[in-house]
Amino acid sequence: MRKKFTGVVAIAAIAAIAAIGLTGCSTTASTDTASAKPFKVIAFTSGNQTPIGAWWVKAVTAEAATNGWELTMIQGDFDFTKMNPAVESAIGQGADAIFDGYTDVASIGSIVTAAKDAKIPIFAMDSATAVSDAFVTNITTNQQGIVDQTLGAISAKIGGLKGKNIMVIGHDPHPGIRMRAGLAKDALIKAGANIAGGDVQKVKSPATGRTEALALVADYLTAHPGGLDAVWVGWDDAALGALKGVTEAGSAAVVTGVDASSEAIAGIEAGGNFLATIDQPWPSILKMIDADLLAYQKDGTLPAKSFIAVDANLVDITNAATTTPSDKL
Amino acid sequence: MSTTNAPAKPGRSLGRTLLQGGTVIALIALIAFFFAMRPDVFLSFTNVKNILFQVSILAIIASAQTVVMVVGDFDLSLGATSSLAGAVAAALMLGGVPMWTAISVAAGVGLLIGLANGFLIAYLRLSAFVATLATMTSVVGLAYLVTAGTTLFSLPEGFNNLGQGKFLNVPLPVYIAIVISLIIWGTLRFTTIGRSWHATGGNQEVARLSGVNVRRARLLAFTLAGLVSAIGGILLAARLGSASAVQGSDNMMFSVAAVFLGMTVIRSGMANLGGTMVGVTIIGVMSNGLNILGVNSYVQQVVTGLIIIAAVTLSSLKNRER
Secondary structure, three states, X not given: OHHHHHHHHHHHHHHHHHHHHHHHHHHHXXXXXXXXXXXXXXXXXXXXXXXXXXXXXXXXXXXXXXXXXXXXXXEXXXXXXXXXXXXXXXXXXXXXXXXXXXXXXXHOHHHHHHHHHOOOOEEEEOOOOOOOOOOOEEEEEOHHHHHHHHHHHHHXXXXXXXXXXXXXXXXXXXXXXXXHHHHHHHHHHHOOOEEOOOXXXXXXXXXXXXXXXXXXXXXXHHHOOOOOOEEEEOOHHHHHHHHHHHHHOOOXXXXXXXXXXXXXXXXXXXXXXXXXXXXXXXXXXXXXXXXXXXXXXXXXXXXXXXXXXXXXXXXXXXXXXXXXXXXXX | OOOOOOOOOOOOOHHHHHHHOHHHHHHXXXXXXXXXXXXXXXXXXXXXXXXXXXXXXXXXXXXXXXXHHHOOOOOOOHHHHHHHHHHHHHHHHHOOOOHHHHHHHHHHHHHHHHHHHHHHXXXXXXXXXXXXXXXXXXXXXXXXXXXXXXXXXXXOHHHHHHHHOEEOOEEHHHHHHHHHHHHHHHHHHHOHHHHHHHHHHHOHHHHHHOOOOHHHHHHHHHHHHHHHHHHHHHHHHHHHOEEOOOOOOHHHHHHHHHHXXXXXXXXXXXXXXXXXXXXXXXXXXXXXXXXXXXXXXXHHHHHHHHHHHHHHHHHHHHHHHO
């Protein structure tokens, strides 16, 4: 009995020592924390289910760990009614900076208001196609440059644009695609090309973009056999549908996309009708915003420019093999 | 319960005749309109083949939806199930699994999802809306997990041929859609389970009192729908040569629309496979015809919705008349 009691006391003593030790550790940690005062960043994206959005979540999480930031990462799954209140709630708990990834300014009005009320700056990546006072900086890609490069490739391949029949496929809800599709249409009209169907052909949903683009091209070529010289598409997934429509119809029309997805690059390497795509330099853009955030963390310096459009790179048969696909970043 | 049209009574008013045959008349009118607008193109072999190719996968998924709607339910998860099945088949083949094994497993996944839906609805008495909405949510998540959020491509050529190959210059999915539709039509019309489904859809209590195992009938209906929609999804992946988590998502809405359109074709106003095929054809003809005329896709969507409203209104008027 006595032995048993001694054992219990011994275990209790060990537990007490351990508890004191842990408390000590905890106290030390909180003291350290208090003195260091971690830089708190709220990061959010609605596009986490896309390959690039998923990459962004991982990359920002890794950057935060490297920089010692206290990160709150909110993933919206394209559901703004879920994402916006979650971000506003995080703002209510306090933060030093907010980082918007690929979420259009038009969809985050309530977040912008909450951030302004709390005097927290929003740093953004591909979140608007023009200057916006919602962000202290927004770095995206140069849409006009994307259009110039893809149309340049088409022009070189089909011997100029004048008098050529070219279909433009866009998707209005995505501001970047909407802008570049409009720019492509304007540039083609200016160059004397005919816009197939008279206007930008609009895909309704990105989820079914490939089948919608396939049907658009197949039906157009049925009605106008041999009636296309090229198809300019605002993003790769729909471009791959257009490519299938073109090849199944036995048309020689060339197709361009934007995104540099693995499948698009494989299509270019196959040497068929898929002429080119665009590689948008997201990793280097992320580095630029990372540097802006570090400067702000250091002494409150805000970025010099509120909008930067970075040039993108054309991917064609000459460099497809050496380009890292956007879904393999 | 019979789905056979009763012969028209002599002296029937023109209004009633139009009401009875409204959907078929609408289809004929659509074909006549598009033919008049583009006589050189619309009814050409190439374009008819094009329309059949474009609606073949929808026809398969709408067949699945018909089975569930015959029982008096509906399944919101069919589009998601088809996407998941395509993704599973693609992922397995890219992982080195032989083609037919991958297809069988993917079809099995669809069957299991249908079985789960049927169990939730028939045995746990959840409403079809809630159960299939919940299943759809989980299935979409599973499809994202299987594809890792990307598009799976570089599928074996033999697999792609299932969706892109041709026999007598007609795409294989057209034949597959016809075979599946005929099997489902035969099952609904000539088998005991088909008659049980009709009885259950007519009045569950009466069916039960007549000796029909209503719960088993509903379970089997959802299970078959899951399997058939999975076949549709596998074919869609073969058709596109790729698979993503959401690529069949619009088929759910259009399959319900096709069944509703088809319900107006027969006098009883119930879901029926022949009518569904008329509905599928209307959707396909309209999309193709409007594309050929260069009509904006947003306008197309408005017109599609209006035609469905008109058809359902027609169906409701007929039911009131009965």
